[in-house]
Amino acid sequence: MREIIKLNQISKVYNHKQILDQVDLSIYEGQSIAFTGHNGSGKSTMLKIIAGLVRPSGGKVVYREKLLFHYVPERFPKMNLTAWQYLKRMGEIDGIPGKVLADRCEKLFADFFLTEMVHTPMKDLSKGTLQKIGVIQALLRRPQVLLLDEPLSGQDMDSQMVFIQKMNALRAEKVTLLMSCHEKYLVESLSDTVMAVGHGQVNKVDITAELCAKEYILWFERQKNASWPEEYRPYIQIAGKGCRARIPEHESSRMIVEMIRHGWKLRGMSDAQV
Ligand SMILES: Nc1ncnc2c1ncn2[C@@H]1O[C@H](COP(=O)(O)OP(=O)(O)O)[C@@H](O)[C@H]1O
Ligand SMILES: [Mg+2]
Incomplete structure (x- = not known):
């Protein structure tokens, strides 16, 4: 497997608190990593550092090549735009032709049981629904690295299953998935690597032993x-x-x-x- 991202001795300190302490991690093309850990352990910080959205206090993230990233935050800002207006605008920025965009959105809205909500202002939608919209945005233009912060929390079972199918289709196309995930029972169906984040460290977890x-x-x-x-x-x-x-x-x-x-x-x- 080809290493595409390498974390070298990454540290992060917030308000004198050491969140990450000299973390080393190699990320390979097509790998699917789930970061698990308690609230406040540093999962979101880890994803943001990898995505280049937060600067580490020490160490370096090395990108082996130019990569197209897409980051789905845990919480979307409250917006007056409707889901459809938002995705249309994002799709235009990504250069997706109007008709293609409309067809893809329509299909994905139906897949995620969102058809009735696409004209509601996003500020009035639930956290789970907003995350689905974030995931749809990612699916419109297939990134090479997809980072998802708690993508399943707040979603009903049917949507979780759709999500798993979509993510596994991306894995089959060698998209690298990095996500934080609380729902342990879903980790195994989405990831080949589980990393426990805590006490400043990031350690690989033997999933089979844990889950058996x-x-x-x-x-x-x-x-x-x-x-x-x-x-x-x-x-x-x-x-x-x-x-x-x-x-x-x-x-x-x-x-x-x-x-x-x-x-x-x-x-x-x-x-x-x-
Ligand atoms: N921008 C920030 N400023 C100050 N402290 C922060 C900031 N972001 C996160 N933290 C703190 O860092 C710790 C890890 O946060 P986070 O990465 O969000 O954890 P997790 O995603 O695992 O719940 C928490 O104690 C949190 O309060
Ligand atoms: Mg978090």
Whole structure:
């Protein structure tokens, strides 16, 4: 794999507090890294430093080549523009022809269940909806490096699943994904590398070991023409009009995708009590 970005001894101090302390990290083309960690651990700072939006207090970020970045912030500024006006303007700046832009937006609005909200001023939209708009903006012009700050928080399950599919399509096209993510059960379906940020350090996490230990309970509701995915049949119990499954964490996101494909709707999810 080709190294495209290298962090050399990156440090960041805010108000005398050491947020990052001499962090070294290599980022490779097509890699998908999830940064996890508690609130305030430094995930957003890390992404902003990589994107060149925040200057480190020490150390250097080396870009091996000229890269097209796209950064989706955790929170959008409140704007009077509607989603459609915003994306139209951004698309124009990116040089996307009007008709192409309108078609792509229409398709993506539908994919993300946003069609009814595209003419609402962005200041009146929820955080999750604004993030979807940020993601759509990124998808309009495929960047080489896509940075997403907590892209899944505040989104409903159906949107999360669409998001996972879109991100995995980008991964297949060698787009490098760097994101911070709180939702541990989604990390595995989006990333090949998990980095724990905390105490100034950024350390690689062995996801399989972490995820194998845990199980989830999932509830699904039957939709019209639902069928059973054979491979998950052993995990499933019928419960009322729907069903319930107990499944190891590392299998859960794939099962959700399969169940949705087989005509089920995810209704709930919780940690299984050991
Ligand atoms: N612009 C800033 N000025 C001062 N302190 C900041 C600034 N940005 C972040 N911090 C502080 O740095 C720490 C890490 O923040 P952040 O990177 O946003 O963490 P995370 O994204 O993991 O929640 C927090 O203690 C936060 O208060
Ligand atoms: Mg953050």
